[in-house]
Amino acid sequence: MSNIEETKTILLKELNDRRARKGKAPLATYPEVGCTACGESAASDERLFQSAVPYIRTCEKCVLRGYPFNKVRLPEGERIEWYRNNPTFHRSGDYGIVLTERALYVYSPFWLIFSRWRRLPLSDIRDVDFSDSRFSPALRIRLVDRTVVLRTPPDYADEMEFDRRNLIEAAERIRVMAKNGIA
Numbered sequence: 001m002s003n004i005e006e007t008k009t010i011l012l013k014e015l016n017d018r019r020a021r022k023g024k025a026p027l028a029t030y031p032e033v034g035c036t037a038c039g040e041s042a043a044s045d046e047r048l049f050q051s052a053v054p055y056i057r058t059c060e061k062c063v064l065r066g067y068p069f070n071k072v073r074l075p076e077g078e079r080i081e082w083y084r085n086n087p088t089f090h091r092s093g094d095y096g097i098v099l100t101e102r103a104l105y106v107y108s109p110f111w112l113i114f115s116r117w118r119r120l121p122l123s124d125i126r127d128v129d130f131s132d133s134r135f136s137p138a139l140r141i142r143l144v145d146r147t148v149v150l151r152t153p154p155d156y157a158d159e160m161e162f163d164r165r166n167l168i169e170a171a172e173r174i175r176v177m178a179k180n181g182i183a
């Protein structure tokens with residue numbers, strides 16, 4: 001068996017365990033279309049998020065079920081356009097970034113418990129930059145009245161590289177989205 005087939009076999013078992021807990025019938029084969037987290041084929045108006053590998057796709061409902069996204073509250077009519085985090089096992093807390101057509105949502109485990117998710121309307125964003133450092137790379141979001149800084153934690157080098165790529169891509173996407181939002 002190839003590595004990918006082995007991975008799919010493991011993922012199918014996890015997927016069927018999740019389905020069993022919800023009282024849903026197991027799937028016979030790994031899904032080639034639809035969400036690979038819940039095994040449901042997405043509705044025509046539902047977005048599927050492609051991961052870095054072609055065989056992992058997640059529907060918006062499944063994204064919003066996992067930590068830290070299970071605590072973000074999207075207003076009616078707002079949908080995820082893009083999101084990132086870094087779910088590693090050795091971290092006690094993860095960061096989260098969600099971009100919708102109207103707002104940027106950022107989550108940091110370093111912030112006070114009741115303000116960990118922050119909603120920043122795109123129309124309030126004046127500038128955004130990736131600011132690199134050896135131990136705490138950051139996304140600096142300059143708003144009309146303040147600056148919000150999302151830092152990613154010190155970690156193993158490869159994890160920090162993954163975080164840097166997330167922050168760089170976030171800065172690029174936020175810049176494009178914020179520009180579109182300015183009437």
Ligand SMILES: [Zn+2]
Nearest residue numbers: 035038059062
């Ligand atoms: Zn799903």
